[in-house]
Amino acid sequence: xxxxxxxxxxxxGIGAAISKALDAAGYSVxxxxxxxxxxxxxxxSDTGIATYKWSIGDYDACVEGVAQIEADLGPIDILVxxxxxxxxxxxxxxxxxxWDAVINTNLNGLxxxxxxxxxxxxxxxFGRVINISSVNGQKGQAGQSNYSSAKAGDLGFTKALAQEGxxxxxxxxxxxPGYIGTEMVRAIDEDVLNKHILPLIPVGRLGEPDEIARxxxxxxxxxxxxxNGSTISANGGQFFS
Numbered sequence: 001x002x003x004x005x006x007x008x009x010x011x012x013g014i015g016a017a018i019s020k021a022l023d024a025a026g027y028s029v030x031x032x033x034x035x036x037x038x039x040x041x042x043x044x045s046d047t048g049i050a051t052y053k054w055s056i057g058d059y060d061a062c063v064e065g066v067a068q069i070e071a072d073l074g075p076i077d078i079l080v081x082x083x084x085x086x087x088x089x090x091x092x093x094x095x096x097x098x099w100d101a102v103i104n105t106n107l108n109g110l111x112x113x114x115x116x117x118x119x120x121x122x123x124x125x126f127g128r129v130i131n132i133s134s135v136n137g138q139k140g141q142a143g144q145s146n147y148s149s150a151k152a153g154d155l156g157f158t159k160a161l162a163q164e165g166x167x168x169x170x171x172x173x174x175x176x177p178g179y180i181g182t183e184m185v186r187a188i189d190e191d192v193l194n195k196h197i198l199p200l201i202p203v204g205r206l207g208e209p210d211e212i213a214r215x216x217x218x219x220x221x222x223x224x225x226x227x228n229g230s231t232i233s234a235n236g237g238q239f240f241s
Contacts, residue, residue: 009083011043013182056109106150128219129172162229178235181206202237
């Protein structure tokens with residue numbers, strides 16, 4: 001049986017591309033999702049990849065979800081913490097609800113998901129944890145104080161946990177996508193995209209979800225065993241950390 005990979009937010013956008021790429025690479029993939037049953041059903045029908053519904057903002061739900069996947073597929077070897085949300089607002093208009101929602105999903109969610117899996121990885125002396133952060137966690141972004149804070153926190157989590165897992169055969173790395181041509185980004189007004197976003201990207205185009213997925217597949221592989229605590233910045237040259 002091949003290694004088991006769990007991708008949070010794994011049925012849409014970048015997460016769907018990651019799930020499919022890991023499946024193609026021979027992993028047994030479980031794709032978590034939080035709310036869109038129709039999209040998840042279509043994704044599973046199209047790919048044959050098993051889907052599991054729970055909110056990564058709920059620790060107990062994560063524990064139960066992990067237990068169900070391990071009962072169905074076996075111990076989880078690869079965890080891709082991809083799920084995230086936005087609740088954008090300039091800070092003087094930011095509500096506590098918007099702040100808490102983003103921090104709980106995009107930062108606390110990494111703890112909620114990784115913690116129930118960590119002991120098993122340590123016992124088996126192998127694991128790959130791959131955290132999908134963001135260019136805006138590296139450079140900050142006006143209107144995203146909540147999102148940028150959470151995504152920057154993801155990078156601190158990555159660096160700290162990488163040191164703890166190293167001697168147990170576990171690597172922990174991050175990928176920071178820039179502007180990627182997901183459904184959400186492509187819905188941006190074309191004039192705004194052409195005048196205010198693409199000029200910031202030296203390669204002159206949006207990234208593709210598959211380009212992020214290939215980064216993840218590499219970090220999950222045995223070839224990446226000496227890469228630990230690192231960040232791959234996949235942003236077309238928009239920002240250098």
